[in-house]
Structure formats: structure tokens, C-alpha cells
Amino acid sequence: MAMYEEMYEGEELDGEEQRRRLDEEQARQKEVIARDKQESEERAAAEAARPQSADIAPDSPGGRSGAKKRQEEEVDVEPEEEPEEPADTRTSGPEALQRYKETVKGAVKGIAQSKELKTVGELTQATGAGTYDFVRDTAALANVNLPKYRKFETDYAEASRELASFIVPSIVLGGAAGALGKAANAKVAWGIGQSKLVQLLGKTGADIGTGVFVDYANSGSGEGDNLTGTLKKNLPAQFGWISDNIATVDGDMPDIKRNKSIYEGVGLGMFTAFVEAASLLAKGSIGKRFITNFIPESESSNKLFKELEDAAKRGEIPEDVFANAVKRTEDAIDETGNYIASKAGDLDEIWKPGVIDDVDIDEMGTRSVDPDGVFGATVDAVRVQKNYNTRYGRLGSIVTEAAKKYGLEINNLSKRQVVKMVTDRLRQGGKYSAELADGRKIPFEEIDAAGTRLAEIIIDPQMDTGMIRAVLDDYKDMINDLGKTGKSQKLLGKAGYNAAMKAIKGYMDEYINMDMQKASAYLQTSFAGEVADLSEGARIMEGTEAVGRAQEMILDRMEYLMVEKGLAAYNWGASLNFLNTWKRFSNNPEILAKAGKNAQEQTNDALKNIINRAKNSANSLREISRSRPEFLVPLQMAWEFSDGNIDTLSKLNNYVNNSMGTVSKAFIDGMPEIPSVIVQGVWANIYNSVLSALSTPIKAFAGNTVLLLQKPISIFAGAAMSRDMKTLKRGAYQYMAVGDTFVRSWKHMTDVFRKASQDPTAVGYIMREELVYKNEAQMDILHSFAQSAQKRGEDGPMVLYNMAETMQDIANHPWLRFGANAMSALDGFTRAALANIEARGRVYDAMMMGGERGMLSADEIAAAERRVYEGMFDKNGMITDKAVDYASREIALNLDTDNVRSLSGFISRAPFLKPFLMFPRTADNMIGMVNKFSPVSVFIKDYNKIAMPGQSFSSDDMIRILTERGLPVDGNIQQTFKTLQAEIRGRKAIGTASVLGAVYMFMGDNLHGNGHYDKERQNFRRKNNWAPRSFRASDGNWYSYDFLGPMADFISITADIMDNMDTIDHNDGEAMLGKMMFVMGANLTNKSFLAGLEPMGDVFSGNSAAVARWGSSFTSSLLPLSGLRSELGRYLSPELREVDQELWQLFHNRNKVVDVLNPDGGLPVAYDWLDGKPVGYSESFWTRMWNASMPMKVSEGISPEKQFLIDIEYDSMPTFAKAKGGISYTPEERSELFKLMGQQGIFKERIKSIMKRVDAKKFREALKTARETGGQINERDFARVYYDIDIAMRRAIQAAERDLSNAAEIRELRRKESINKVDVRRGQQPTFPLTNR
Secondary structure, eight states: OHHHHHHTTTOOOOHHHHHHHHHHHHHHHHHHHHHHHHHHHHHHHHHTTSOOOOSSOOSSSSSSOHHHHHHHHHOOSOOOOOOOOOOOOOOSHHHHHHHHHHHHHHHHHHHHHSOOOSSHHHHHHHHHHHHHHHHHHHHHHTTOOOOOOOOOSSHHHHHHHHHHHHHHHHHHHHSOGGGTTHHHHHHOOSGGGGSHHHHHSSSOOOOHHHHHHHHHHSHHHHTTOOHHHHHHHHOHHHHTTSOSSGGGOOTTOHHHHHHHHHHHTTTOHHHHHHHHHHHHHHHHHHTOOOSOEEEEOSGGGHHHHHHHHHHHHHTTSGGGHHHHHHHHHHHHHHHHHHHHHHHOSOGGGSOOTTTSSOOOGGGOOOOOOOTTHHHHHHHHHHHHHHTSSOSSOOOOOOSOHHHHHHHTSHHHHHTTHHHHHHHHHHHHHOSEEEEOTTSOEEOHHHHHHHHHHHHHHHHOTTOOTTHHHHHHHHHHHHHHHHHHOSHHHHHHHHHHHHHHHHHHHHHHHHHSOHHHHHHHHHHHHHHHHHHHHHHHHHHHTTTSTHHHHHHHHHHHHHHHHHHHHHHHHHHHHHHHHHHHHHHHTTTOHHHHHHHHHHHHHHHHHHHHHHHHHHHHHHHHHHHHHHHSGGGHHHHHHHHHHTTTOOOSHHHHHHHHHHHTOOHHHHHOOSOTTSOOHHHHHHHHHHHHHHTOSTHHHHHHHHHHHHHHHHHHHHHHHHHHHHTOHHHHHHHHHHHSOHHHHHHHHHHHHHHHHHHHHHOGGGOTTTSOHHHHHHHHHHHHHHHHHHHHHHHTTOOHHHHHHHHHHHHHHHHTOTTTTHHHHHHHHHHHHHHHHHHHHHHHHHHHHHHHHHTOTTTSOHHHHHHHHHHHHHTTBOTTSOBOOHHHHHHHHHHTTOOOOHHHHHHHHHHHHOGGGTTTOSOHHHHHHHHHHHHHTOSSGGGOHHIIIIIOTTOOOOHHHHHHHHHHTTOOOSTTHHHHHHHHHHHHHHHHHHHHHHHHHHHHHHHTTOBOOSOOSSHHHHHHHHHTTOOSSEEEOTTSOEEEOGGGTHHHHHHHHHHHHHHHTTOSSOOOHHHHHHHHHHHHHHHTGGGSGGGGHHHHHHHHTTOHHHHHHHHHHHHHHHSTTHHHHHHHHHHHOOSOBOOOSOHHHHHHHHTGGGGGTOGGGSOOBOBOTTTOOBTTOOSOHHHHHHHHHOSSOEEOOOOHHHHHHHHTTOOOOOOOOBOTTSOBOOHHHHHHHHHHHHHHOHHHHHHHHHHHHOOHHHHHHHHHHHHHHHOOOOTTTGGGHHHHHHHHHHHHHHHHHHTOTTHHHHHHHHHHHHHHHHHHHTTOOOSSOOOOO
């Protein structure tokens, strides 16, 4: 009643009239239902005799056997066929309108009769509702207002309704309405064949004019949606891949196959049939083909592909598309039901689709075999790998559900019956090519390569392309060699030789045959895709019985995957071991025969164990699906992610607990192989915060640029030293195209930055693809688990998941990731530059080797270089060439080394170390790069191993060395190796030149190293504007040279040695050891991971100042934009501040930018005690900006008074820590005191006076001479120089203290403190309150 009332909503009818209309409508519907039921039963009986059609099906138990076979035997009389009425093809005029009215009348009846189901029932209603919507919109064009039908509760029903409003009218207006329903019912023999959907999608056609009219009339089009828009709007996750032009959709494209797996598995196969039908109608209207055409290349396969072609052509008849889809589904259900019935003792105890008549439509989930079968899957593999007109494509279904169940029987599983059936089918096909519906041709070589690549990925995703083929070729060559030699037959005799060959070939044919490998790979890839898609379908149908059927199909496929994936992993290792045995005992066929037999037996045993484990795991999953079904999906996802290791709820709980661990995973991690997404999220934001300064990418770019420029210099220098003109010419050709290299580098840099800003995981330079997959899979598992827990009333996992997701979202925000994204983009610049240089080198080698230089035009050479360069990119636009990858990671200080892996593994187990060792990879690579430029050969591993003069290398040696660095191993091995040698020798030359230049500059007082080994003297230097690691330019200013990379370290080492070997203190053994340790530590240790251990030791020892320093730094990095905040503070107020070693003051000092908001609350400025100026402040605005951002800092020249004190190595400074009486000065008071001391000028004037009578250099020489003749002389006593300076400092301090603005307050505090001390000595309570000063 409610439905009828909704239908007539808006009409003004009295009660009796409304009741009369409803009664008449119900009476007519009862007659229609009774007649349809009778006709359906008659056709069902006749249809039972039709043969089954599938690509691969079990031989006996499945197919048309069991209960269905008995039904066939009972059919004696064929039903009479109704004469087919001639089709009325008129598409306009009164007759067409009348046909359309009759069709719509049937659709409205279907709506009225349907029950208000929320799943399939609603979809059935939706077709009629969509048709009625079109009628209503058409009537509105003539100003006739019809009532509006209600909105459905599910998105899928609404989407189906909108689709029907486009498709059904297009078909009806373009063809013969008189045949509607009859053709469909003649083709389909189960319940859905009587639905209004099949009746409406009958024997009709379409043309462009109809589509235009439907789009115009339908209100959906008025709102901007055509058929494609409807699909994308309602179901973006499932149909976002469809082009805006529906005619571009192929009937056998991988994305269609994915959707079949999603919808057929839960009984909604009609939904994908909508897309196929619509696409076919659109293609037919513009004369395009709909399916892939297979082209046999061998006589033996002509017949096979002819049958496929004929079947495909039948699928291109518009009126058959939907009916065929329904028929395939029905046959698959029927076959599965018969197989189950043949195995069941009591048919009432088991679900029997296709065997009993009263199966609910929600239980009819299946995945029918795609018409193009395994050959379609081979083409799908190419299309998915190369992204040919597919976005989310899958390999097609190649095995029936019944065949899967048959293959899962223990005997068949151990014999790999299904894999062998697929293998046989592939062999029947031989060589073939394919032509896609859009005209693209796919040769057999591409098909074969894609299948081989799938097999490699199944074995090991990191396996190099071509490796599996190379190993199998080795086997073939060895078998051929074994067969050619007569020695084998002599040793074993003819019978023994035959047995040996049989054992070896038997092992190969069974387990390491290429066809078997590819067949298994196609099956696994198809099954894995179906598992994911069936899971999606189960989510769509959540709360219905269809979910149980989907889960059953998922578990069947998972059991197969457990076996085949386990066997693939085992078999690869076993086959390599057998190959090594073969190579070692190639002259002993008897041992080889035994080894072959043993390998086969061991593999058989391993397969049995794998099967048992798979059965146990699958049974465990099935038990969970019955007892705790809500956790089946997350467990299934975890099982797939862990390669079957997570196969129980207990293991899943352990995985989730570790994945969402917080405090427990932040200090000591007992299971680092399961990282915590929450801890990872925290650290991702910390790294973003630390790297957020604008100067971070600038410094990275400077470092990359220097090392990039050093590369050609090294090659030229090394080649010149060896007088290798060929390498010189090659290098000149590689590096002379500066403009072209810059343009390509800039373009790639902008592409990388754009992609990184949109999605950091899409950039392989940031995160390798396998890590992206692992992270995404982990989050998917946790989300699924949290949803399952919520269903049981447990909200904790979802809270933690939301926390982790939020932190990931924040970490991926482009504003917060600017520093990291910019550094990745700059690395992209370096990669592209190296790629262009490498491409030019390879083209040069090819021209020289082929003798084509001078024969090719500039355009031809440029085209060849462009092809090589573009070939270095992957499908995502990232450069993946191994040689370029190694060189760019070396320049970016990002190579994986044994040290890095060991240290990273240790930190992962002890994450409490991470705050002190945040960049271990960079630190280790910095040390490694310094060693590569060392002028001392003993430190250069590469030089000693590869470039030492007098060495000789075999071809194998060169191949091994080049392979380690990713360099190409081709016909130019010699030249590539010589270029590598030249670069290594050139680096040593650069290091040597750096040292010689540093000696010259230091002797002219124009170079600083890290400073003095004595901490007090070095502290004095730093406080007096002495700039470390810098050189003096002609303008008198000092400029840092840190941006020079490894050269900077050798310059600094040289300066440190010369500085510290010429000090005025005693050069005894202890002092010399201290100096050597300082030089090594300042230049090497401080760059390694050991640099972080000193502050860590201070923190853990309880040093309060160290704890405050570390705490302020780490606390600041926990908040966003730490680096940027600190940098802005340096822009606005670069001067140093007076602070106590207290957490809040140190934190404030790192965030001086807040002083802009509250100037009065800023920390007090630190002043120079010699001239009274702010420390670290430059009068020049541009100098302040430069120093805040650039790696090359500028320091103004040092005053003569400060230089004098530094030259005589004076080591005392005013501290103003406490006043007389033990009263501690506040930071504000210290700031004022230092300012007064400098402005009063007492100390400075006294230093000038001393300088008039003492020359610093003469003082040093006189002190050294006195020590040589007079023994131990303390520099503080020599010539009273230190004594006079000390007196001058004390007087200047006293004068400043007298003029302090609150001097009276300080004196009063001292008086009270003195009285309190007297009270305490007398045993009395202090007279005055105690002060913290």
C-alpha cells in the first residue's frame, strides 16, 4: 500500500477511487505473475539439456554432472518454440510512442509489485523506477506533471535507477518494443530472467539520435550528468576509471573484469552488465569494436582462437550482452551446485545453488569465467603493467568455481591439477598476438614478457627483470651439454643415463618449467585480485546472506594462494641450490641424477607440508567466519600482507597491538618488524618540523651541486693523469650539453615537487614502492580491525586508528612537508642531470662501438639520447635506472651501506636512541664521501680496490664492480670501467689539491679550521667573533667553506693540524694525544653517528644543563615548523641572548619569532664585553638574511684587540655568574653588565696599552725560546702579559657592577645573605626569607 501511495503522490484522488485503482492493478499483477511462473517452469525444464561452456572446468565431478545430469535424463520432449514476431524497427511516430508506453506500463507494474528489499530487490525495482523517471521527465517537456517515485535507501539502487533512466529508453526508442522481454526470457531460465530488468534489456538497438533525445529529456542530463557522470557520481570508488566517453570502455578491459569480481561475487552481476551494455550501445553507434581480437601465429592454435573469435562476436550483438551475462552467471552457479551435490551425503545439509529451486538471490554469488579465459588474462597482464586503457584493472577469471573446489581436494592440490590445466591451455594457444578494441596491437613478445615478469614478482618482488628466464636458460644449456657428451652414458650406461635424464627433466617439468611458472603466476594474480574485489563486494552487501557466499569464495582462493605462494618461495631457493650443485658436479652425472631425484622428492615433501599448513590456515579462517565473522576480513588482509604468517586471531591481535603501540614501542621495541603506525606518525611530524626551514633545501642543493660539479672534474683529472684520451673525450661529450641537462633537470625537479606535494608516497625518491605498499596495507588492516572491533562495542582500536590516520594526514600536508618535498625535488634535479649525462655517455659508446660517429645527423643523435633518457623513467615518471640511482644517492648522501643497515636495525630495537641519532644514514655517507676524496691512499677503499696503478682486472671482476654500482654491463664494459677508474683517481687528486691549497691559505692567516683543542681557549675564540671553518676574502670578511662538501673536510683537517701543532702550551705526549683526538673528532667523529652519543651520555648521566638543552630542542621539534620558527627568529633578531640553562628559557631562545608578538617579553640580548655591541648582530640587513638562509655564512672582520687576545691564546673571560656574597645574576643583569663593560671601554683601553709594548707573534716566539732553554714555563707568568690583562678585566668588571641599574638591590641582597649565614652558623633560623638567587 505504501508503495502505491507513493506512486500516486501528488494526485488529488478520493479514497474510493484510489482503492479501485489499486485493486485493479493488483488483480492484473496476479495474472501476470501466474502466467510468468508457468512459462518460467516450462523453459527451465527445457533449458536443463543445454551443454555447459567454460574455459577450464573439472573433468568429472563438476560441469553438467550429478543432480543436474539426472535432470537432463528425465527430459523427453523438447518444448515448442514460439514463433518469433517480426521486429518493429520504427523509432519515431505514434507507433514508437505506443510501444514505449506499453514498456513503461510494465516497468511501473514491476515497481508496484516489488517488495521493499534493501539489496537485490531494490536493484530490481530500480530499473523500472529509472524508466519511469524518464517518462516523467519526458512528460515534463510537454508541461505534464507526473508524480515522483520515492528515493531508494541504498546508493547502489539509486545508481542503478539513474543508469536505467539512460540505458533503457535508449534501447526502447531505438528498436523493436514488441520483442521486449520475449528474447530475454527465451535465453534465460532462472528467476532473474523474469525481472523487469531483463525484460526491458531485450532485443533492441540504439542510435545516436535516440541517445541525444534521452540525454535531453532526462533531468539527470540537465543537472550535468550523462551515463558516465551517473556512474562516477554515485559509485566513484568502483567506476571512477571510466572515461568521460563511455564508448572507450572495452567489454573485456581489465577494469570491467574487476567489477565483475566485485558484483558477481555477491549476486549483483547485473550491475557490471549495465556498463557493458551501455558501452556496446555507444560503440555500435559510432562503429567501434567492443572486444579484443586474438591473432594466432601457429597453425596448431588456429582452431582454438577461431572458436574464441566466434564466441566473442556473439557477445557483440547488442541484444545479447545482458542476457549472456545473466546466462554465464546462471551456468556457473549451476555447475558449482552440481559439484557440491555430488559430494554431499544429504542435500538438505548443504547449500546447493543450481540444484534446488528456492535459492534466494542473495545466495547466488559467483564469479563466472570470462569469455576470453586464460588468453584474455595474458593480455590483461600486459594492459595492467603498461597501463593500456586501464586504471584499476585485474586479470580476468580463468577457472570456474567448481574447478576451484575440485582442485582443492587434497589429491588434486598436491598434483597441482588446476595449474596443470592452465598450463595445458597456454600450450594449446602457442604463439599469438592481440588487437585491442581501440586498435592497439600487442605482440606475443609483450605478452610473454608480461607473464614472465608476473612469475618473477610472485617469487620475489625485488627480482631483476629477466633473472628467472636466465636461470631456466642455464638449466636448458646444461641439459643439452649433458646430452651431447658421451661421457655420461659411459659412466652410467644407457639405462642409468636415461634414468638420470628422466629424473632431472622430471624435476624441471614439474617445478621449474617456464609455462608452469607463468600459469601459476596468472592464477595467483587473478585469485589475489578476486580476493580483494570479493572483499569489496562483501562490504557493499554487508548485512545480507551474500556476504557468507563471498567469504566462502574468498577462502577458496586464499587456500590456493597459500599453496602456490608457499611453493613459489620454496621452489626458487631449491632450484638455485640444485643449479649450484649441477655446476659443481657437471662432470659427475651420477651425482646429478641423485641430486635431481632428491630435489624432486624434497620439493614434493615441502609441497605436502605447505598444503597441510594451508589447509589448517584455511580451516582456521573458516571457523572464524562462523564464530567471529566480523574479524574474517582483517584476518584475511593480514594473512595476505604477511605471506600467510598471520593466520590466527591471536597472531592478528599481536599484530594490531604492536602496530598501535605507543609508549611500549617508543623506548624498547621487542618486535621492530611490526612498526607502530602511531610512533611512525609522531616521527614523521618531527622530521617535517626539523626540516621545515627554508635553508634546509638550499643547503641540500648546494651540497648536491658541489658534488655534481666535482664529478666531471674528477673524471677529467683522473683521465689526464692516466693520459687516457678516450675517457677525456667521452667525458667531454657527456658533460658539454649544459643547457639541455639543465632544462631536463629543472622540468623533472618541478614534476617531483608537484607530485610530492600532492602525494608523497607517489615519489619513489621519498619512499620506495614496497614500503608504500606495506604502509598502506598496514593501515588498511588496522582500519578493518577497528571497524570489526566497533561492531562488538570496542571503540579503543578505532580511536587509536583515527589518531594514527590524523598524524599521517598532518605529516603529508604539503605546507608541513615543504622542506622534505623540496629536498626530494632537488634530488630529482640531480637525478635528471645524471640521467641526461649517463644517456649521452651510452649513446656515445654505441656510436663509437658501432662506428657510426660522423654518419648520424645531430637530430638522429638527439633522438637516440632522448630515447635512452626516457627509458630511464618508470610508469610513474620517476628515474629508476640503477646507475643513475646509485650516483644520485651517493651525491645526496643517501646510500644504503652495511653500517647504515646495522645501525638502523639497532635503533629500531632501541628507539630511545632515535632523538640523538636522527640522521644516521647521512652521517655515515658523509664519512664515506670524505674517505673517497682522501689524499692518503690507505683511507680510500675504492682507490685501493679499483684504481690503484698496476692492477689488472678480468671481465668477471669488472662486471662485478660495475654491477655493484648499477652501471650498465654491455658491450662497453672496458670504457665504462675506465671512466669509473678515472673518477676515483680524480677524487684523490681533488683531495690532494685541497690540502695543498689549505696549507698556502693558513700560512697567510687567511684560513680557520675547527679551532683550538683546549676548550677554554676555543670558547674564548668563539665568543670573540672567531668564525670556524672559514676563509678570509679580500674584503676582510670571513666566509664559511662548509658548502664545498668533502673538500671542506680536508681543508679543515689541514687547518686544524697546522693550528694545533703550533700552540704556546707544552707539546708533551699527553698534549699531542689530546690534539690528535681533537682533530679527528672535529672532522670525522662529529660527522658520524658518534656525535650524538656525547649529548646522550650527558642527558643520561643527569646533567641538568644537558637535559634542559636537549629537552628544549626536542620539545620544539614536537611542534610543527620547528626549523622555520628558528629560522624566522634568526631573520628578525639574529643576535644571541642571555639565558640560564633552564628548559623554558632555552625553548624560548629557539623560538625568538614569538618576540614579534610580545617584544617586552623577549629574552635579554647578549652583548660583547669588549665593544658593547650585540653578539652575532650585523648592521647590514642583507648580511642577516644571507646568514639565516645560506650555507656560506659571512662574518665581519675581528677587531685588533680581539685578534691580539686570540693570538696570545688568552683563555679567561668575564662570566658574571655571581656577585660578591654568592648572589646569582639574572640573565637581564648579565646582559646589562656585559653591555656596560663594553661601552665603558676600560678593558679595551687597557688592552690597547698592552699591545703597544707587546707584539703577539714576538710574545709567542719568546715564550717558545724560553721553554727551549729554561724548561717548564707557564704562559700566564711569562712577561706579566696575562697578569696585566687579568687585572684590567677585574677592574672593568667592578666598574660595570658599580654602574648596574639595580646595584643597590644587589648590595641589599648581599647584606641579607651575610646575616642569614651568621644565623645559620649560630644554629638560628635565618632572619630574612631565603632567595633562589
